[in-house]
Amino acid sequence: MDLTVGPNPFFWSAEAVRAFYRDLAAAPVARVVIGEWVCSKRLPFWQDEIAGAVDVLRDGGKEVALSTLALITLKRERRMTADLMAAGLPVEVNDLSALAHVPVGAPFWVGPMVNVYNEGTLEWLARRGATRICLPPELPLASIETLARAGRAADVAVEVWGHGRAPLAISGRCYHARLHDRAKDSCQFVCGEDPDGRDVDTLDGQAFLTVNGVQTLGRAVTTVAAQIGALRDAGVASLRLSPHAGAFNDVARAYDTALRGSEAALPATLARLMPHATFCNGFVAAGPGAALIPEQGPGQSAPTRQF
Amino acid sequence: MMELVCPAGTPAALRAAVEAGAHTVYCGFADETNARNFPGLNFSREEMAAGIDFAHDRGAKVLVAINTFPRAGAQDLWHRAVADAAAAGADAVILADIGLLAHAAERHPGLRLHLSVQAAAANPDAINLYAQAFGVRRVVLPRVLTVEEIAAINRETEVETEVFVFGGLCVMAEGRCSLSSYATGLSPNMNGVCSPASHVAYAETAKGQEARLGGFLIHRTARGAPVPYPTLCKGCFTSGDQTGHIFEDPVSLDATRLIPALRKAGVSALKIEGRQRSRAYVTQVVRAFRAAVEAAERGDPMPEGLLTRLTEGQAATTGAYAKTWR
Numbered sequence A: 001m002d003l004t005v006g007p008n009p010f011f012w013s014a015e016a017v018r019a020f021y022r023d024l025a026a027a028p029v030a031r032v033v034i035g036e037w038v039c040s041k042r043l044p045f046w047q048d049e050i051a052g053a054v055d056v057l058r059d060g061g062k063e064v065a066l067s068t069l070a071l072i073t074l075k076r077e078r079r080m081t082a083d084l085m086a087a088g089l090p091v092e093v094n095d096l097s098a099l100a101h102v103p104v105g106a107p108f109w110v111g112p113m114v115n116v117y118n119e120g121t122l123e124w125l126a127r128r129g130a131t132r133i134c135l136p137p138e139l140p141l142a143s144i145e146t147l148a149r150a151g152r153a154a155d156v157a158v159e160v161w162g163h164g165r166a167p168l169a170i171s172g173r174c175y176h177a178r179l180h181d182r183a184k185d186s187c188q189f190v191c192g193e194d195p196d197g198r199d200v201d202t203l204d205g206q207a208f209l210t211v212n213g214v215q216t217l218g219r220a221v222t223t224v225a226a227q228i229g230a231l232r233d234a235g236v237a238s239l240r241l242s243p244h245a246g247a248f249n250d251v252a253r254a255y256d257t258a259l260r261g262s263e264a265a266l267p268a269t270l271a272r273l274m275p276h277a278t279f280c281n282g283f284v285a286a287g288p289g290a291a292l293i294p295e296q297g298p299g300q301s302a303p304t305r306q307f
Numbered sequence B: 001m002m003e004l005v006c007p008a009g010t011p012a013a014l015r016a017a018v019e020a021g022a023h024t025v026y027c028g029f030a031d032e033t034n035a036r037n038f039p040g041l042n043f044s045r046e047e048m049a050a051g052i053d054f055a056h057d058r059g060a061k062v063l064v065a066i067n068t069f070p071r072a073g074a075q076d077l078w079h080r081a082v083a084d085a086a087a088a089g090a091d092a093v094i095l096a097d098i099g100l101l102a103h104a105a106e107r108h109p110g111l112r113l114h115l116s117v118q119a120a121a122a123n124p125d126a127i128n129l130y131a132q133a134f135g136v137r138r139v140v141l142p143r144v145l146t147v148e149e150i151a152a153i154n155r156e157t158e159v160e161t162e163v164f165v166f167g168g169l170c171v172m173a174e175g176r177c178s179l180s181s182y183a184t185g186l187s188p189n190m191n192g193v194c195s196p197a198s199h200v201a202y203a204e205t206a207k208g209q210e211a212r213l214g215g216f217l218i219h220r221t222a223r224g225a226p227v228p229y230p231t232l233c234k235g236c237f238t239s240g241d242q243t244g245h246i247f248e249d250p251v252s253l254d255a256t257r258l259i260p261a262l263r264k265a266g267v268s269a270l271k272i273e274g275r276q277r278s279r280a281y282v283t284q285v286v287r288a289f290r291a292a293v294e295a296a297e298r299g300d301p302m303p304e305g306l307l308t309r310l311t312e313g314q315a316a317t318t319g320a321y322a323k324t325w326r
Helices: A014-024 A040-059 A075-085 A096-101 A119-128 A141-153 A175-179 A225-234 A248-259 A263-273 B011-020 B045-057 B075-087 B098-107 B124-134 B147-155 B179-184 B256-264 B279-298
Strands: A002-005 A031-034 A063-067 A091-093 A108-110 A130-134 A157-164 A167-170 A198-201 A207-212 A215-218 A221-223 A238-241 B003-007 B024-027 B061-066 B092-095 B113-115 B138-140 B160-167 B200-205 B208-213 B216-221 B237-239 B242-244 B252-254 B269-272
Touching: A002 A248, A014 A031, A014 A040, A014 A248, A031 A040, A040 A063, A040 A075, A075 A096, A075 B124, A091 A096, A096 B124, A119 A130, A119 A141, A119 B098, A130 A238, A141 A157, A141 A225, A157 A248, A167 B179, A175 A207, A207 B237, A221 A263, A225 A248, A225 A263, A238 A248, A248 A263, B003 B011, B003 B160, B003 B279, B011 B024, B011 B045, B011 B279, B024 B045, B045 B061, B045 B075, B061 B075, B075 B092, B075 B098, B092 B098, B098 B113, B098 B124, B113 B124, B124 B147, B147 B160, B147 B256, B160 B256, B160 B279, B256 B279, B269 B279
Parallel strands: A002 A031, A002 A238, A031 A063, A063 A091, A091 A108, A108 A130, A130 A157, A157 A238, B003 B024, B003 B269, B024 B061, B061 B092, B092 B113, B113 B138, B138 B160, B160 B269
Antiparallel strands: A157 A221, A167 A215, A198 A207, A198 B237, A207 A215, B160 B252, B200 B208, B208 B216, B237 B242
16 A cells, blocks of 8 residues: 545645645655646646646656546636646546546546446446546445455556545535635635635534635544554555645655554654644544544444544 | 426325426435435335326326445445336436446446436536447536536537526535535435434524534524524534635525526426425426426516425525526
């Protein structure tokens, strides 16, 4: 099992993007997916960084793929998607419509925003050319086990959402803009003010969700720290780490150490590296995604804790 | 005339919809294969066959929604649902999952396939891909598009388009939302339920009446005031110094006045949400919308405020169809 860094969900400045990927080139991860995933309006502000980031990551020995948007509606966005295919790098499809631009049989990766819930879908994608699939974050271990098995049979590497706030929803409406009493078309790029998204709490002060432009994420940081053994036994090929602000390389190193056999220390290390975060792992445990269960063995659906 | 596609959660609602003037009724089997998997709702195999016969005798069609995503290792349940719908004489099945579409296209080549809104096919590339790969004949468009965007889609595809005009309103791209499972462990995609009643709790507290979902506080209202059902994305939350309906107000969709524009945009069919609704509700809504599509066909103005009292005192919105909604 190795590590894959997914595309950054948040809107960072060009300088912040440059620094992030320069640092990441030294991190112990096998591959990196880069690209604007959430909102096409953000791309002009940082797209000039992509070529340089790809170079620095490849110099650091990483395999690099380009991500499509997660929700493609506009003509401009469809053209952007077609252009991605011409870049000569692997492409991670995060909206199925991107497949229209992939010649049948040509290899591609599938991201967590494409609904791969069962063997039939995995096998169809494999026949079409998929070589790597990151499963949707809400899948329980029993499904992951079946899909990892189907993946091995179809020569598809199966990846699981390993670390980072889980992407829960995407909309035509921009919630960041709405919070500023603006419409999406006149958003003035307010999502750029929140490098880790904007906190949403319940009325009684419980941390709940995170708004990130048109995307909604969980507030708790998903981590499979307590489930690494079960995922390894299931035959999962890679864990996906989702970029966030602060100590990301240290987080990647902590997961790498865990994969090398010392996983017991990982929860404590993460708590130290992200002192303000709460953690969750309920999706893999077949419970509410926001729940945290202590440890999960292979094939075992742990009892979930209600909040 | 635009085809009016109406919901039926029970055999009685199916008969009511057909008698009220529905061109087409959609329904599902009583299990996790359909996205309205609520207790006491939906059709047994025998009820489905009888319902289809009833509709066909009166010149109406029946579409069977098998639009959740089959569980890994348990695909047979969904495969059987497709086979049983075909055997019962369904006019089409409404599917969302790629694997299930591939199965249906291969094993039931004569069965007409509609793409569920749960597949979130939001542009012509996606729609044409489903048409080429599986022979999909109609797509139910996700509720993230404006009327102009729908018109543009219709210019680029031969696949018929169907759009929601009335009822509950998803504000997220459907089929791509895990908010419900984040709070409760049960999701539309896997279990056919959103914000399920099994995880709802109401309480009277010193601060007012509270409605919780999976333990998370979704609504709090003053004593005596009605407490809305805690659908997660319609909840009241706090972000920074702002408190309110961060995602959407507790509104429902009413696009009646857009029917002429949708017709002009090339939309083939209008869909009413509400398989969980009563037979009386279905009768009223179907009758009103049948009158509206007939008026649109004649070029008459749309009847105003026809259904106000059916939105349960809630405000109505035209949702994403107007660009300002975003």
